[in-house]
Amino acid sequence: MIFTLYLKSCFFTFSVSVVLAIVPHPKNVRVTSVNMGAVLEWDISHQAPGNLTYTAEYSSDAAFEAVCQNQTEQRCDFTKVISPYGNYVFQVRAELQEESSQWVKTSEFIPDKDTLIGAPTVGLVSKNRNLEMDIREPVLRVSSLKGIYSRVSYNIKYWREGSEDQVTMLNDIQQTRKGLSQLEPWTRYCVQVQVFIKTFQKRGEFSEVTCETSTTDGRVEPWMIGVVLVVSFVAVSVVFPLLFLLTCYIYKGLKFLFPTAKLPEHFRQYLIEPSSHSYIFVAMQNIPQTDEQYHEVSVISEWMEGPLEEGGPLYSHSERLQGSEEEEAGKEMKK
Structure with missing residues (x-):
C-alpha cells in the first residue's frame, strides 16, 4: 500500500511516497x-x-x-x-x-x-553359530535407491545385548546379505544398519534395533547329551503313568455314561409291541378256570404201637397216596 504525503514550503511543493507492508511475510x-x-x-x-x-x-x-x-x-x-x-x-x-x-x-x-535417506529394513536369522542379515533398501518416493545412485553400500554395527558400549562396526558393505561370524554361542546380539552413499559421503538413518540369539556350529557337547537324556527319562517316567491313569478314568466314565448291557430280545419285543402282549394278557384273563381235584392227606407219626391193617384208618402217608392212585386208575378202567 502506497501513501503519498505532500509537503509545502515557501518556494516548493513536493510529495513523498511511503510503502507500508501490512502483510507479514513467511x-x-x-x-x-x-x-x-x-x-x-x-x-x-x-x-x-x-x-x-x-x-x-x-x-x-x-x-x-x-x-x-x-x-x-x-x-x-x-x-x-x-x-x-x-x-x-x-x-x-x-x-x-x-x-x-x-x-x-x-x-x-x-x-x-540434499535428501535424507531413510532407514533400511533388516531381517536377522541365527544359523550355525552365525547371524545372517537380510538388508532391504528403503523405499524412495521417486525411483529407487539403486536407480538413482550408482553405488550403494551399508554401514553395520552390532553388539552383544547388555554391552552397548562395545560396538563393532562394519563399514561400506555392498552385499544385502551379510553374515556375522565368530560370535559366542547361545548369546543374544543386536544389529543396526544404515545406507551409505559414498559419492556424497551421505549416511542415512539407522534401522531399528534387531536382536537374535546365536546357536552352536552343530557340535553337541557331552554334558548337553546327558542333560537331554535325564530330562527325557524324567518326562517319560511322569507323563506315561499320568496318561495311563487318565485313560482309565476316561474309560470308566464312558462305561458309566454309555453302558454296553442290552435287554433280552423278548423284553425288547414286549416294549416295542405292547398292544399285542396286552391282548394276549386280556385273553388269558377271560379263560374260565377249571376246578382242581385234590385228595385229603393225613399225616400220622411212624412211631405207633401195634400192627397196621391194610385199608384201615391208619396208613402211612405214602401208602394212602399209593392207594388213592390205584383207586383212581381202577375207576378210569371201568369207564
Whole structure:
C-alpha cells in the first residue's frame, strides 16, 4: 500500500511516497526432503491475521512456476514436479485479500545430494553359530535407491545385548546379505544398519534395533547329551503313568455314561409291541378256570404201637397216596 504525503514550503511543493507492508511475510522457510521427497514448509508470526493464504513456487532456471496457490496450509509438496538430478529454488509469500507480502526464497536444493535417506529394513536369522542379515533398501518416493545412485553400500554395527558400549562396526558393505561370524554361542546380539552413499559421503538413518540369539556350529557337547537324556527319562517316567491313569478314568466314565448291557430280545419285543402282549394278557384273563381235584392227606407219626391193617384208618402217608392212585386208575378202567 502506497501513501503519498505532500509537503509545502515557501518556494516548493513536493510529495513523498511511503510503502507500508501490512502483510507479514513467511518465516523459517525450509525444504524437508526424505527419500527423494521435496516439501516446502514455513512459519508465520503470531501477530499475523488468521485469514492469510499462501502461494508457493519453484524454479529450475530463471522462471518460477506456481504449485500451491491461495491455500491456508503452511506447506507445499513439490515431489511430483522435480527430478532427482535437478537444481531447484523455492519461494513462498503470504496473501491477504488484494495485498501480499514479499517473496521469501530458499537456497539451492539438489535432491540426490540434499535428501535424507531413510532407514533400511533388516531381517536377522541365527544359523550355525552365525547371524545372517537380510538388508532391504528403503523405499524412495521417486525411483529407487539403486536407480538413482550408482553405488550403494551399508554401514553395520552390532553388539552383544547388555554391552552397548562395545560396538563393532562394519563399514561400506555392498552385499544385502551379510553374515556375522565368530560370535559366542547361545548369546543374544543386536544389529543396526544404515545406507551409505559414498559419492556424497551421505549416511542415512539407522534401522531399528534387531536382536537374535546365536546357536552352536552343530557340535553337541557331552554334558548337553546327558542333560537331554535325564530330562527325557524324567518326562517319560511322569507323563506315561499320568496318561495311563487318565485313560482309565476316561474309560470308566464312558462305561458309566454309555453302558454296553442290552435287554433280552423278548423284553425288547414286549416294549416295542405292547398292544399285542396286552391282548394276549386280556385273553388269558377271560379263560374260565377249571376246578382242581385234590385228595385229603393225613399225616400220622411212624412211631405207633401195634400192627397196621391194610385199608384201615391208619396208613402211612405214602401208602394212602399209593392207594388213592390205584383207586383212581381202577375207576378210569371201568369207564
